[in-house]
Amino acid sequence: MPHVVRFVENTITFPYTRSLGPVTGAFMTALTEKRILGIRCGDGVLVPPMEWDPATGAELAHDFVEVGPAGTVQSWTWVPEPTEQHPLDTPFAFAFITLDGASTPLLYAVDAGSPEAMSEGLRVAPRWKGERVGHITDIVSFIPGEEPEVQGDDAGPAAEPVTMMDYLASITYKNPVPPAFDFVVGASKDHRLIGFECPVCGRVYAGGRGVCPIDSLEFTEEHAVDLPHTGTITNHVVITPVQYPGQTETEPFARVFVLLDGFDVVLGYQPTFNLPVEDVAVGVRVKAVWTPAGEDIDEGGTMGGAFGALIGWEPSGEPAIDDLDLTDRIF
Numbered sequence: 001m002p003h004v005v006r007f008v009e010n011t012i013t014f015p016y017t018r019s020l021g022p023v024t025g026a027f028m029t030a031l032t033e034k035r036i037l038g039i040r041c042g043d044g045v046l047v048p049p050m051e052w053d054p055a056t057g058a059e060l061a062h063d064f065v066e067v068g069p070a071g072t073v074q075s076w077t078w079v080p081e082p083t084e085q086h087p088l089d090t091p092f093a094f095a096f097i098t099l100d101g102a103s104t105p106l107l108y109a110v111d112a113g114s115p116e117a118m119s120e121g122l123r124v125a126p127r128w129k130g131e132r133v134g135h136i137t138d139i140v141s142f143i144p145g146e147e148p149e150v151q152g153d154d155a156g157p158a159a160e161p162v163t164m165m166d167y168l169a170s171i172t173y174k175n176p177v178p179p180a181f182d183f184v185v186g187a188s189k190d191h192r193l194i195g196f197e198c199p200v201c202g203r204v205y206a207g208g209r210g211v212c213p214i215d216s217l218e219f220t221e222e223h224a225v226d227l228p229h230t231g232t233i234t235n236h237v238v239i240t241p242v243q244y245p246g247q248t249e250t251e252p253f254a255r256v257f258v259l260l261d262g263f264d265v266v267l268g269y270q271p272t273f274n275l276p277v278e279d280v281a282v283g284v285r286v287k288a289v290w291t292p293a294g295e296d297i298d299e300g301g302t303m304g305g306a307f308g309a310l311i312g313w314e315p316s317g318e319p320a321i322d323d324l325d326l327t328d329r330i331f
């Protein structure tokens with residue numbers, strides 16, 4: 001493997017909207033009213049309420065019971081160094097809290113200041129957000145004592161019953177960036193399209209790949225070759241964007257594969273400019289489009305698509321090439 005000198009983080013976020021149903025919806029609606037609901041299950045009261053008896057799977061009647069708001073710590077563990085995944089950014093305890101009237105404990109953060117302030121049997125009460133939306137995080141944390149408190153101005157309960165919940169699932173990747181990629185991105189600022197030629201097999205690779213995958217040979221600047229800025233579309237896809245939250249594309253757009261002139265090199269998933277999607281076709285002649293001088297470029301480590309100051313391809317104005325074999329070229 002090439003010596004890796006830096007990493008980049010890439011985060012993908014998936015926004016979901018989910019319906020809550022009659023039981024979780026009632027629980028979330030009550031949170032906006034600074035009330036905590038459980039549901040009767042046999043002789044017990046489950047908190048948070050569930051639609052089904054966890055022991056038998058039988059559907060539970062919607063017999064809600066208000067519990068708490070104070071409760072008793074059953075057990076706890078201290079989190080001395082919270083990460084961004086944690087509910088608080090200062091040291092806190094995760095505790096099983098049995099709210100008054102409940103028969104099952106609720107796992108929640110207790111903002112106690114120090115582990116010395118925590119103990120089994122400690123009485124705690126919720127600290128509510130001032131602006132509540134019907135989400136479990138309407139409870140900021142629990143705090144020692146019997147009295148709930150509100151953080152900031154109390155904006156009051158939700159005007160309508162809470163039936164839906166927005167949820168962002170995200171995953172962060174930490175990708176190694178080979179030195180060859182930094183070299184290629186750096187050269188792109190001078191509008192140079194750099195490939196690496198393997199001295200063993202003679203193949204040329206574009207996109208800053210750090211090694212020849214055939215020969216496991218690590219590329220350095222001495223293997224660099226300047227690639228042409230013109231080529232031919234060999235394959236393409238037109239994407240019709242779905243309007244999920246956070247989507248910035250509104251119109252159908254294309255990604256194309258470009259076979260570079262005079263080289264056995266195909267660049268995959270390239271953006272296009274000045275090329276209506278209905279005109280995207282195999283054989284269309286294209287030329288590189290670069291970020292204007294002085295503008296910021298993406299230094300990220302993604303290996304697909306355009307990179308650095310190369311931002312895509314536009315028609316070169318030459319006649320299209322009629323060659324069916326082009327569709328065989330995706331690599």
Ligand SMILES: [Zn+2]
Pocket residue numbers: 198199200201202203212213214215216217
């Ligand atoms: Zn090779």
